[in-house]
Amino acid sequence: MPTNTYVDHAPGYVDNEGPKIVTSRFGYEDSYTLERSLATGGYEGLRTALTKAPADVAAEVKDAVLLGRGGAGFPAGIKWGFMPPVWPRYLVVNGDESEPGTYKDRLLMERDPHQLIEGCIIACYALGLNTCFLYVRGEMADAQERIGTALNEAYEAGLVGKNIMGTDVSIDVVLHWGAGAYIVGEETALIESLEGNRGMPRLKPPFFPAAKGLYHKPTIVNNVETLANLPWILSNGAQAYKEHGSEASPGTRMLAISGHVNRPGVYEVPQGVVSFRELFYGDNYCQGIKDGNELKAFIPGGASAPWFFDDQLDVLLEAKDAGAAGSMLGSGAVVVMDETTDAVKACLRVVRFFARESCGKCTPCREGTSWEEKVLQRILDGYGREEDIDLLLDIGKNISPGEYPVAAFGKANLEAVPFPPKQTTICPLGPSSVAPITSAIRRFRHEFEAKIAAGPQNDGHSQAPEASTV
Amino acid sequence: MSRLTPENVEVAKEIIARYPRPKSALIPLLHLAQEQDGYVADDAMEHLAELVGITPAEVLGTCSFYEMFKREPVGKYMINVCTNISCQLLGGEELLHHAEKTLGIRPGGTTDDGLFTLEDVECIAACTEAPCLQVNYRYKYKLDNADFDAMIEDLRTTNKDNIPPHGTLAEQRQHIPADKLAGIGSPEDTTTPEWFSKRLPVEEPKEENA
Numbered sequence: 213m214p215t216n217t218y219v220d221h222a223p224g225y226v227d228n229e230g231p232k233i234v235t236s237r238f239g240y241e242d243s244y245t246l247e248r249s250l251a252t253g254g255y256e257g258l259r260t261a262l263t264k265a266p267a268d269v270a271a272e273v274k275d276a277v278l279l280g281r282g283g284a285g286f287p288a289g290i291k292w293g294f295m296p297p298v299w300p301r302y303l304v305v306n307g308d309e310s311e312p313g314t315y316k317d318r319l320l321m322e323r324d325p326h327q328l329i330e331g332c333i334i335a336c337y338a339l340g341l342n343t344c345f346l347y348v349r350g351e352m353a354d355a356q357e358r359i360g361t362a363l364n365e366a367y368e369a370g371l372v373g374k375n376i377m378g379t380d381v382s383i384d385v386v387l388h389w390g391a392g393a394y395i396v397g398e399e400t401a402l403i404e405s406l407e408g409n410r411g412m413p414r415l416k417p418p419f420f421p422a423a424k425g426l427y428h429k430p431t432i433v434n435n436v437e438t439l440a441n442l443p444w445i446l447s448n449g450a451q452a453y454k455e456h457g458s459e460a461s462p463g464t465r466m467l468a469i470s471g472h473v474n475r476p477g478v479y480e481v482p483q484g485v486v487s488f489r490e491l492f493y494g495d496n497y498c499q500g501i502k503d504g505n506e507l508k509a510f511i512p513g514g515a516s517a518p519w520f521f522d523d524q525l526d527v528l529l530e531a532k533d534a535g536a537a538g539s540m541l542g543s544g545a546v547v548v549m550d551e552t553t554d555a556v557k558a559c560l561r562v563v564r565f566f567a568r569e570s571c572g573k574c575t576p577c578r579e580g581t582s583w584e585e586k587v588l589q590r591i592l593d594g595y596g597r598e599e600d601i602d603l604l605l606d607i608g609k610n611i612s613p614g615e616y617p618v619a620a621f622g623k624a625n626l627e628a629v630p631f632p633p634k635q636t637t638i639c640p641l642g643p644s645s646v647a648p649i650t651s652a653i654r655r656f657r658h659e660f661e662a663k664i665a666a667g668p669q670n671d672g673h674s675q676a677p678e679a680s681t682v
Numbered sequence: 683m684s685r686l687t688p689e690n691v692e693v694a695k696e697i698i699a700r701y702p703r704p705k706s707a708l709i710p711l712l713h714l715a716q717e718q719d720g721y722v723a724d725d726a727m728e729h730l731a732e733l734v735g736i737t738p739a740e741v742l743g744t745c746s747f748y749e750m751f752k753r754e755p756v757g758k759y760m761i762n763v764c765t766n767i768s769c770q771l772l773g774g775e776e777l778l779h780h781a782e783k784t785l786g787i788r789p790g791g792t793t794d795d796g797l798f799t800l801e802d803v804e805c806i807a808a809c810t811e812a813p814c815l816q817v818n819y820r821y822k823y824k825l826d827n828a829d830f831d832a833m834i835e836d837l838r839t840t841n842k843d844n845i846p847p848h849g850t851l852a853e854q855r856q857h858i859p860a861d862k863l864a865g866i867g868s869p870e871d872t873t874t875p876e877w878f879s880k881r882l883p884v885e886e887p888k889e890e891n892a
Contacts, residue, residue, distance in 0.1 A: 310805060314805075315809055350748070351762075351819050356851055380880075382877065386700045389851065390748070391712065407706055408708035426869075471768055545809070549771060561765070565805070
């Protein structure tokens, strides 16, 4: 029974009402052990899969319309179909979760590593490959510990490795871990990193991972949450899966809702049927904005997503709806800002993230993001110039030409520009830095202008400016 | 300072064996060197180059890209305060400022007693528990100034959570027993796994066009 409260042993997770597909074991304190997993239907999906032909397993996943949970939302079954009939081929699990606001994968890895391992084996079986690399973010020591322990248990029990469950199927899962680089979450950069190189994205084409990935061999890169759905789909069937969520987006998503809400947390939410209004104000979710304040803005899909405002509260958690409204659902990270938020300061903080994390491969991103940061910093410090607002928009145009996606603003009769943005760079990191700028300037231009007009203020910061910009 | 110890060379060899190409093991090996010395020493990088079969410059090239690798000695405890957007909204910058005053150092600096290094870091994936930080990559959630001071006091004295010194990530390593290993082949081996070939759908014989 859902308790609709926080779960003590899984900080941040809220056991709310609704279907539990990937968090079904989170209520158990020992959810990460093999014993608990096996006692609660663990590895049954794999057992079912092994009785079918690999092609039938792949067909089941395709039929379930399992959308990728890493950010792009591309159907996993279709992605798998892009692999040419060439061996060797590899599966790489993207557990390098670092998008600001996101932390569903960490919980899945820490709380239920066996579910993920089972998902990996099912995917390897469907794809006919025998080596899987599980790439966990470097900073997540606890997740590495849990997965390492779980893999040792699973190897010992014959659930991974040679002759899985007594069959002739043999698949290795290797735990790999990173060392602190947001860009490695991009799939081609992840592959570079796994080859032991600097994590810089590769040019696509020709380096589409499904054709030319790890060691230039066909490689599928799937997100942790995507794979964590596979055991349930194989145990219960694609039809049962499609009974949850909407027709276009079956199943559930794990959403981390942080910032100014009464009950921030990670929730498992049916896809496509819940609105942001219900998420923020509903009893089953965040139970209102903090201190009864007014909502100012919210980021619907991680720091890379253009901001939404009160106009967009009734948008459903459906990829095409969010895209048409000018943003994306991305990695399932919702950051809520109330009326007390300084729009310029928040904008600077997000831009600073991209400036620090730019890998430096493409000039527009390497130069542009740090330039944006400098201009925003001087506006915040009260040293901004009148032309700085246009300058910011102009720098943005050099990283992402054309109209940048942005949400509608009813009162000013401004319409939405749909997602995605265009880019002059290899990967979307640089263009993402433009999102907070266009969003904040369109809606809160007066705040930028006021700071420029006011000039240097002694109380412009809660602390000395140099303190946080080292 | 130092090359890998004989025990760690054995660990390194086991890690390298898990990859189709040795260079893929480089990041886990750099972590191993950092676990041994608390930072990645020049000699260690040269040693890794020998073990993996690449040049020391290539090791440095990879090492210098990743923020977690420190090429100078750092404090026993690395305090990473998150100041990204979710934490900023709920006081992450103020917490960092308090940490600076308490420890008397700027982000990037180390206390004179060599115990603490402070860093302001990007999102560490605990956004609903803001403001948060990590001590040697172990989480501390929803801290106010008093919590921070108590934490520092504890680390100076008892270290009740047994947080290992900087460099140690997971204390449990993956170990694949030889008889359980499916077998990690070379990228040049183009054979299809036998179990997969056996399970390919049998193609219906096509009727000949009359």
